[in-house]
Ligand code: TRP
């Protein structure tokens with residue numbers, strides 16, 4: 001009997017992962033894969049909520065995302081990486097839950113509202129409005145205990161918790177109410193000072209960026225605008241570069257703050273130091289990616305294996321769900 005608690009976590013295969021994902025949740029996923037039985041979902045169906053006009057982009061993105069996971073240190077011997085659409089039980093579960101989730105709960109969900117505004121949706125598709133329901137199915141198909149994600153996912157997981165409680169009280173208390181686990185930096189600001197690092201805002205450092213790209217991107221980062229010349233004393237508290245030092249270079253953080261305040265370091269040097277730190281973090285990840293990019297069969301087999309395991313677990317859960325709902329007839 002496997003007594004390990006379970007993690008269910010994952011991402012949409014819409015863009016490459018960036019360093020915000022790393023400190024938001026990837027780091028946790030790598031750290032916890034020994035202690036927990038971990039399932040990582042590549043949410044291709046959820047990606048269709050916004051990318052339904054271009055399903056042909058998914059295949060490459062699914063592979064890229066899987067390579068992102070493997071290159072940061074997700075170990076396929078310890079974690080199951082699987083594709084959402086390859087686990088039909090998730091779709092089935094979504095349908096059952098959708099019977100008792102109220103449209104108003106979804107319409108007023110902060111993440112749904114923010115994303116709808118971001119995409120400029122005038123009306124919402126049934127699938128987009130309902131993606132928190134399908135995410136609840138993602139999380140509960142294996143009865144997960146813990147969900148490591150970034151801060152933006154909190155309102156969505158709150159819906160999962162609500163659904164689980166409702167299910168348990170309507171039918172039979174068989175589902176666990178999952179907990180959210182936030183990373184060391186649950187929301188990393190963008191290089192441009194925007195509240196969030198994201199591909200669509202063009203302010204992200206991707207795990208796959210090469211050394212030169214990182215130097216070039218960090219050069220554009222927003223610093224203390226009042227610090228015009230080298231002799232001006234800076235205020236590190238209003239500087240994005242410094243926020244990154246705090247997250248990625250914590251040992252040197254206090255030192256950099258005081259040098260900035262005393263004008264003992266220039267912004268160019270300070271940025272160069274940050275780029276070096278980021279490159280030290282990313283260079284082994286890049287190496288591993290290069291290796292994996294040449295092994296598409298290996299990556300494919302990991303996805304097939306993970307999806308198979310997810311289907312097996314999904315089938316077990318579905319049986320219990322149907323029994324609890326009294327719709328297991330024979
Ligand atoms: N909504 C998540 C995102 O946009 C992706 C996701 C889908 C997810 N299903 C999940 C995350 C289940 C955690 C658990 O990044």
Ligand code: SF4
Pocket residue numbers: 223224227234235236239240241242256260261265266267268270271
């Ligand atoms: Fe920011 Fe560093 Fe310049 Fe200070 S020296 S303003 S912390 S980039």
